[in-house]
Amino acid sequence: MAETVFKKLLLYAPAFAVFAVCLWGLIFHPAKIADGVRWGLLLLGEKVIPSLFPFMVFSSCVSKTTFFYSATKLFEKLTLKTFKISGAGFGAIILGLLGGYPVGAKTVSDFYLCGKISKNEAQRLICWCTNPAPAFVITAVGTLMLSSYKTGLLLYASSLLSAFTIGFFSRFFHAQQQEANSTTLLKAEKNIFVNSVAQSGETMLGICGWLLTFSAISSLTDVLIPQKNAALFLKALAEVTTGCQSVAEHSLPVPIISALLGFGGFAVIFQVNTYIRNCEFPLKTFICIKLLNGAMNAFFCSLLIKIFPQATEVHVTLNAGSFSFPVSQSITTAVILLIMCALFVIEVDNKRKVC
Secondary structure (H helix, E strand, O other), X not given: OHHHHHHHHHHHHHHHHHHHHHHHHHHHOHHHHHHHHHHHHHHHHHHHHHHHHHHHHHHHHHHOOHHHHHXXXXXXXXXXXXXXOOHHHHHHHHHHHHHOHHHHHHHHHHHHHOOOOOHHHHHHHHHHOOOOOHHHHHHHHHHHHOOOHHHHHHHHHHHHHHHHHHHHHHHHHOOOOOOXXXXXXXXXXXXXXXXXXXXXXXXXXXXXHHHHHHHHHHOOHXXXXXXXXXXXXXXXXXXXXXXXXXXXXXXXXXXXXXXXXXXXXXXXXXXXXXXXXXXXXXXXXHHHHHHHHHHHHHHHHHHHHHHOHHHOOOOOOOOOOOOOOHHHHOHHHHHHHHHXXXXXXXXXXXXXXXX
């Protein structure tokens, strides 16, 4: 009995700690929290909503049309050979890579719930369709934060390489399952645009809520942690937009930003948690894969910087003396990363229940 109580205390200890910090901040440092919320609103208004919401509406509209499903079927032979993914799954890949973190996870979840893809496909897709949108990476991070459009392109290329690497390894753990009901697949919806705007608005509201919440919590790190590097590290892990902005302001290496974009931050994980649960995918495994995704992003970014040094313009400080990335200089490390990717996919496969 005592052991059970102790395990429950350990399980809920982080939540209690965060609650205590928030309560302490609200009582003793309300101005700091208010500044954090204002900063979050500024990021939302200038960078997040303009780059994300229009595509969320577009992708939602497209994914509900029978034409989109018919078009993706044309690529089914290629995707089956490459990733062991159906045509509908290919549609989720495209929308996920173009639409960003919540769009990819939401699309995979929607396709699974309506029967367009199998449970196995959904669980494999959720691992590599939850990535930053090109509008966010190239425009918000590259052009606006780093003052370099080329660096934004390099960051997005790193994200694509990492995602497709994970997707390629996931093909080895494909499981044959029952085909989806074709009647469900080809059923046309009414009021597609109206429903898409409403659903995208609801999703965007959730994104705004989590970003503001983590912005407020992140504002307390300067008070709690006097060591600037540690405070910066916690901010980066908490929320990706705030983290990238802070890293850019401190002129840290570009691969660090790439790693943050690959991981996404805990705010993104909370945003997509509902869609992960819909796919019956273990949250702990998803977090591990996102950490691996961040490491792979940093590796590919370091490699691309060596191949295209002109992509990192004078606006971005690499600071190679203080922050070295030996991963870009070691083939052995690259192989280890790929093996780790395969091991994590095996972990997912072992925990999966076949439909």
